Every structure is written in structure tokens, then in C-alpha cells.
Amino acid sequence: MTVGTAAPTILCVDDDEATGGAVAMMLGRLGYHTVTSPGVLEALQVLARQKTALVISDMQMPQLSGLDLLEVMQQQGDATPVILLTGHGSIEHAVAAMRAGATNYLTKPISFEQLEITVAHALEVGRLRTENATLRAELHTRRTDHDIVGGSPALARALEQVKAAATSRATVLLQGESGTGKELLARAIHQLSDRADGPFVRINCAALPEGLIESTLFGHERGAFTGAVKRVLGAFERADTGTLLLDEVTEMRVDLQPKLLRVLQERELERVGGSDTIRVDVRVVATTNRSLTDEVAAGRFRQDLFYRLNVFPIVVPALRDRAEDVPLLAHRFAAHAAAEGRKAIEGFTPDALALLRSHPWPGNVRELQHAVERAVILAGGPLLEPRHFPELQGARSQSAEPARAPLLAADAEETPGHAFRFPRLTLVDIEQEVIAYALRHSEGNRTRAAELLGLDVRTLRRKLNPGAGRADAG
Numbered sequence: 001m002t003v004g005t006a007a008p009t010i011l012c013v014d015d016d017e018a019t020g021g022a023v024a025m026m027l028g029r030l031g032y033h034t035v036t037s038p039g040v041l042e043a044l045q046v047l048a049r050q051k052t053a054l055v056i057s058d059m060q061m062p063q064l065s066g067l068d069l070l071e072v073m074q075q076q077g078d079a080t081p082v083i084l085l086t087g088h089g090s091i092e093h094a095v096a097a098m099r100a101g102a103t104n105y106l107t108k109p110i111s112f113e114q115l116e117i118t119v120a121h122a123l124e125v126g127r128l129r130t131e132n133a134t135l136r137a138e139l140h141t142r143r144t145d146h147d148i149v150g151g152s153p154a155l156a157r158a159l160e161q162v163k164a165a166a167t168s169r170a171t172v173l174l175q176g177e178s179g180t181g182k183e184l185l186a187r188a189i190h191q192l193s194d195r196a197d198g199p200f201v202r203i204n205c206a207a208l209p210e211g212l213i214e215s216t217l218f219g220h221e222r223g224a225f226t227g228a229v230k231r232v233l234g235a236f237e238r239a240d241t242g243t244l245l246l247d248e249v250t251e252m253r254v255d256l257q258p259k260l261l262r263v264l265q266e267r268e269l270e271r272v273g274g275s276d277t278i279r280v281d282v283r284v285v286a287t288t289n290r291s292l293t294d295e296v297a298a299g300r301f302r303q304d305l306f307y308r309l310n311v312f313p314i315v316v317p318a319l320r321d322r323a324e325d326v327p328l329l330a331h332r333f334a335a336h337a338a339a340e341g342r343k344a345i346e347g348f349t350p351d352a353l354a355l356l357r358s359h360p361w362p363g364n365v366r367e368l369q370h371a372v373e374r375a376v377i378l379a380g381g382p383l384l385e386p387r388h389f390p391e392l393q394g395a396r397s398q399s400a401e402p403a404r405a406p407l408l409a410a411d412a413e414e415t416p417g418h419a420f421r422f423p424r425l426t427l428v429d430i431e432q433e434v435i436a437y438a439l440r441h442s443e444g445n446r447t448r449a450a451e452l453l454g455l456d457v458r459t460l461r462r463k464l465n466p467g468a469g470r471a472d473a474g
Contacts, residue, residue, distance in 0.1 A: 007033045008053035008123060013043040013069065014085070015061045019108070023056060023085075026112055030119070040064035044072060052080055054122050059086040059093065059105075070100050081126040083118060085110070128383060129346065148184050149332050150325035154317035158185065161314045166192035171264060173309045174287040176316030178448050179366030182287040183247065185316060190243040195283055198242030203235045206251040206447045206457050214256055215272050218263075224273025236269055239282045248447060249286040249309065250295050251457050257302045264308045284309075289447065300456065319361040319368060326356050326368065333369045334384060337376040346382040355386050355393070435463060 010032050014020035017038070024034040035052070037043040039061060046052065055073075057066035066084045073080065081103040086093045097105040103122045106114060148159065165172045166189045174182040183202065190200045208216055215224075219234030235244055246252075252260065263269045268279050286309050295301035319326065331347060338345035348356070352375075361367050375388035386393065435453065442448035450460040 007031055009033045009035060009051065010054045010056060010119070011035050011037060011043060011046055011052045013037045013040065013055065013057035013061075013066070015039060015058065019058070019085075023110065023115070026110075026115055027056075027119070029112075030116055032119070040066075040069040040072070043069055047073070047078060047080065053126055054119065055080055055082045056106075056119075057082060057084055059084045059097065067096065067100050070102060074101055079126075079129050081122040081129070083122050128349065131347070131350075148181065148188060149328050150322060151328070152317075152322035152324045154322045155325060158314060158316055159188075161312075162188050163192060165189055165312045165314065168312065169283055170311040171283075171309055172285045172312045172314060173292070174285065174314050174316055175292075176287075176289065177318050177364055178289045178445065179364035180316045180318055181365050182316050183245065185314070186243070186245045186285040186287065189285055190283075193243070193283065195242050199239050200243050200245070201235050201239035202245040202247060204247040206248040213253060214259070217256070218259065218269050218271055219274075220272035221274040224271070228273065231271070234269070234271065236263055236280045236282055237278065240280050241282075243283045243285060246284060246286040248288060250288045250290045250292065250301060251447070253458075254300065254302070257305045261302065261305045261308055264305075289451070319364040323357055326361075327353055329365060329368055330356050330372050333372040334376055337373045341376060343376060343379065344382055345376055345379060345384065348384045349386070351386050352384050352389065355389060359392050431463065435460070 010027055012020050012024050012027070012034055014023070014036075015038055020036045020038075024036050027034045035046055035050075037046055040057075041064070043055070043057065047055075055069070057069050059066040066082075070082050070084070073082065082101070084097040084102045084105045085108060086097070086105060087108040093105070103125050104118050106118055148155075162185050172186075172189060174185055176182050186202075187200060190196060203216060205213070215228075215232065215234065217234050217236060219232050219237055220228050222228055222230050246260075259269070263280065263282075264284060267281065268277050270277060292301060292306050292310065296303050296306050319329075327348075330353070334345050334347070337343075356368070356371075363370075371389055371392065372384070374391075375384045378388045379385075435449070438449040438452045439446070442452060446460055447457055450457045453460065455463075
């Protein structure tokens, strides 16, 4: 026990006064405060009137047994840990006790050392249950109606801006790293606005094939191009009276940016292959994980479009800037993954939470979610432990790629100055190796990989598929 803290109260339940007294005496020697009870009914009265850290109960008693006591406690929602005592050290009794939900069991006669270890373990289980229950309650109170979890100052500032933006019709630009939850904030803006009953349409500009971006945004008429067998409405028309989210807007081709600017300014468009002007009433929210001012300076983004999108900018904080939200998010993801996998996960050990808090989370909330989901799959017990997060402890899974001398040195994973080896590789081979490394490091996210390489996504696509690039050029 920690010096200066009040001694935990342990309830000893046994119809044999001598046995109950002996257990209480040993607990007193260990520094615990004890209360004794001769039966289950009396024990329930004690639990109802005073805070108890642990119950130690005989399994076999007249009328109601220790298993009956455990069952009643569970029905009442009492999560106080229970140790059951039995004079019959059989496997059947141990299995029955653990299946019923006992934290542990002891066989009579009880040794002082065995009691000391078992009680310490049970009290730790109780402490963890209380801590995880507190976090779950905090998660409930700090979870908004829009599925956004957290109470950190950085997130609170962003949410205040979201609420302010929702009351206007201004175009909103959400800026933040990949995986920070920009889409959730965009949905919150829609749901808080007077357009909540209208459609919410999301277009990922980075994921669209280059030849279909214009058609996807503005629609097309029948016969507009090969394969256009019927008229198709674009995202702007489908989002009419609602909200259109342009995710990763910096990936839009420069030649299409004037058309987007026209829709934002004039609220009208023409379908591909059409000549009719169509009026639309759409609120646009755009996101980017890049600096738009840098993109404008590099000539990859029109300055006038930047000004039109940047009417109401909101910076979405990275997870490392709201580290106090990590435990709440982790519990949310664990509960969801456990429900989907039908696993009984109660929470995290203190060491596991400390590990999660200390990780920098370069992949932000998305990386945390994936790490917790993997941990739930690995877990064999009710608590997630550090060993269930091997990737956070420096473990690196071995790639199943064809055996060839690795281009990157072993320490290149974490150091900014990568060391290269050239085992008779051509420049094309070296380029492909570096691209493959960037894709592995970004878990297959091409936008993030392109950012790591200092390329735009279109250039990365051409390098991944050089044949298609030559065909396009011809």
C-alpha cells in the first residue's frame, strides 16, 4: 500500500467464526481494515452501507453460498472484486469460481504468503476496474452528438469554430494532418447547420481517377464521352440544398480549378458534354493536409480559388497536440472493436495507457484506432496490456516481399537521413524501392506517401504505373 493513503476495507464472509477471524487477523497484519460477516444477507447489508475494496467469501455456507453472493453482486452492478475460499481444492470448484466471475480463489488452509499475493492482485484488479469505469463515464460525457471524442483545449477550440461556422453559409477550409478527423468535423458542420435535413456528399479528390474527376464533380450528359450511356448527376447537383465535402482539395487538377471557382462564385455549372446552365444551392467544406499557401506559391493551386475556399479556415489539431484525449479515444475504439469481435474487454492496464500516451502518433487518430483494434484481436483477457501493442514498442514486422538486398539501411526507418545501399540497382530500381518504402511507412496511403517523397499524388501515380503514363502522353 502507498504510504499516506487510507487502508482499503476488506469484507470477510464466513459462517465459521474461527476461520473468518483468522483471515481477518492475517489481513490486519498486512495493514488492511477488515469487516466480518457470518452470511450472504449480512454481507449484502455491509456492501450497501459502506465502501468496500474487496470481498473474501467462503464458497460453501448454509442457505446461501459464496457463488450466490457473487451472483447477487453482479445483478446489482457491484464490480467489487471477490475471492472465494474453498476447503475442497478440486479443479471443479476453481473452474466454477472463475466462471462465476470471481477474481481469484484460495483453498483452505490459507497461508499468509498466498493470501498476501492474492489480495494484492485482487485489489489491483479492482483499481483497474474503477479507473476504466471512470474513463468510460468521462468518454460518455465528453462525446459530442457528432461522434467526436475529447475534452482537450485544442479540440475544444476547433469545436467552437465548427459551431460558429455552422451558423453561416461561408465556405469552410479544414486544415490538418491525415488521420486527424477532418471528415468528422465536416459532418458536424453539416449537422449543426440549417442544411442538416439536406444531403451530405463526400468526394475524395485524391482517390478519383484523373479522367473522371470533372464528371464526378459536375456530372455528364449522355454521349459526352465513350461509355457515357446516360445522363449522370455530379456531386454538386446531388448535394443541392445540402453540404459537399471536397476531401483533399489540393489534389484537384489545375485545369479544373476554374470550373470549381465558378460554381463557388456563381452557384451554377454545366455538365460535361452539356450546354445548359444549372443552378445549385450547395455549402462547400474543403479539407487539405497540405499548406495551401505553399501550393499557391508552387503554382499548383490557383490563388483566387484559395481565397474563395479560405473564407472560414479551421485548423484541426494533431493527436500529439491533444494527448490528454488519447485514453478516451482508446477506450472508445476498444469498446467498438470488442463489440464487433464479441470479446469481453474491460479496458487497459496503467502501463498500456502510459504507452499510448507517450507515443507521438504520426498517423493521428486513425493510427490510434488501428493500433487498438489490433490489440483487441491479440488480447486473450479482459485488459489490454503493452504486449498487445508490439508496433509501439519498436517491433517491426518482416516484409513478405521477394528476397533482395534491402535498399534502406536498418536504421533508416526512424532517422531523417536515410542510408542507402546500391547492390547493382539501376536508378529506376532505386526509385521504385524508395516509393515502396514510402508506401509501407504510410500503410498504403498514397497521399501520405507522396507527401513523404515530396511529390504530388498525380506524379506518384505515374511513377507507380509508368506504362499508363506513356499511354496518356501519346
